[in-house]
Amino acid sequence: MIKTIILSMGLAASGLSLNARAQDERQYTDGPVTLVQEMAIEYGHFEEYIDWLNSTWKPTMEATKKAGIIIDYKVFSSTPPSPDHPDVILWITYKNMAALDKGVEEEAVAKKVIGSTEFQNKKRVERSEYRKVLRREYIRELILK
16 A cells, blocks of 8 residues: 555656656747837828838848848838827848848848948938837747747
8 A cells, every 4th residue: 555655656746747847848939030110200201201111121121131131021000199109110020130140231232222321321311300210129029839
């Protein structure tokens, strides 16, 4: 009888340790990383901003995607409940965090598509007259097991 009790306790304890080991493992894997940029566009300038997205931003994103630096990009519109909320949300998705270390390559693509860094900076200043960056954040997808 004592042997049966000891054997039962041993089996129960080993079952607990297997369960504890299973819970010790991560229940997700790291997925792609997305840069989320939220923009507030001044009244009357929405179409102007969309024109810039189509004429400059989209070709740059396509070239960056073709170069293998990013895996995707998206543009969303929003109905802001107040002035401190975005009208436009831009997503640029990278394969992983290591892909963010390709800044030199991204700059080279932008120079080919848009022009010199000086020209790009001049255009950024012009856009800042009607566009305000409200938030810029990197988020990572977690792929559940």
